[in-house]
Amino acid sequence: MDMQNFKTREKAAMAEPKIIARDVNVYYGQSQALKSIELDIAANEVTALIGPSGCGKSTFLRCINRMNDVIESCRVEGRITLEGIDIYNSGLDPVLLRARVGMVFQKPNPFPKSIYDNIAYGPRLHGIASGKDELEATVESSLRRAGLWEEVKDRLDSPGTGLSGGQQQRLCIARAIAVNPEVILMDEPCSALDPIATAKIEELIDELRENFTIVIVTHSMQQAARVSQKTAFFHLGELVEVGETDKLFTSPEDQRTQGYITGRFG
Numbered sequence: 001m002d003m004q005n006f007k008t009r010e011k012a013a014m015a016e017p018k019i020i021a022r023d024v025n026v027y028y029g030q031s032q033a034l035k036s037i038e039l040d041i042a043a044n045e046v047t048a049l050i051g052p053s054g055c056g057k058s059t060f061l062r063c064i065n066r067m068n069d070v071i072e073s074c075r076v077e078g079r080i081t082l083e084g085i086d087i088y089n090s091g092l093d094p095v096l097l098r099a100r101v102g103m104v105f106q107k108p109n110p111f112p113k114s115i116y117d118n119i120a121y122g123p124r125l126h127g128i129a130s131g132k133d134e135l136e137a138t139v140e141s142s143l144r145r146a147g148l149w150e151e152v153k154d155r156l157d158s159p160g161t162g163l164s165g166g167q168q169q170r171l172c173i174a175r176a177i178a179v180n181p182e183v184i185l186m187d188e189p190c191s192a193l194d195p196i197a198t199a200k201i202e203e204l205i206d207e208l209r210e211n212f213t214i215v216i217v218t219h220s221m222q223q224a225a226r227v228s229q230k231t232a233f234f235h236l237g238e239l240v241e242v243g244e245t246d247k248l249f250t251s252p253e254d255q256r257t258q259g260y261i262t263g264r265f266g
């Protein structure tokens, strides 16, 4: 290994995880959806959350930007830190948290506004771009980073909802990027898309990790294997196993992981 490579790896090994979850328990009313979750999420990596339906993947994802706050019956216990800041107990405004931790949903959900305004909305709200020129530049760079600029540059005033499903999802990714978040959460972002649109989003995810920390929930083990560096396997509200994606899929430590990835249940 050359010196440069060694230094890069050493730096990565020493770096603090971007997100740390400790003893996270989540309840919907009386029913417990997550049990004592402990997970470190590294910066500039893609972490995939996998597991059978109902195991708690989306619930955990929503804990990271406090989206569970809007579900009345939901109660979150434990500690989740973002760069050392406790996101539940620091008095951190959830709106500001969600600017740092953006989210992309299963079904593309552009606002019923123009393509331009879909992207400009967040920067306007958070006062990120000052003036028309800067806002235009932010809209363009966000669309470029989401791989959508060439396809929409001549129709920025058209409604976002008029785009194809795959384009709408890239619009939603561009919208998330526009406020310059550190983390992007993706809840099954390709489940409503065809294979070609899925491949585009997967390529995009790989490019985005250079600048963002990405956590993705997916039902597709192939997708987890293609896009992620780390994979966490959830089962019945427990985090059973987490590790390097290659290792988790080739030599898992737990029988339950083995059972799931070989298709014995799920």
Ligand SMILES: Nc1ncnc2c1ncn2[C@@H]1O[C@H](COP(=O)(O)OP(=O)(O)OP(=O)(O)O)[C@@H](O)[C@H]1O
Residues within 6 Å of the ligand: 028, 033, 051, 052, 053, 054, 055, 056, 057, 058, 059, 060, 071, 073
């Ligand atoms: N809003 C809610 N109100 C009540 N219970 C909920 C709510 N959302 C999720 N649950 C329950 O919490 C548990 C975990 O659900 P969650 O959606 O997090 O699982 P998941 O692994 O993401 O599932 P899927 O893969 O089917 O999306 C399930 O038992 C589910 O029924």
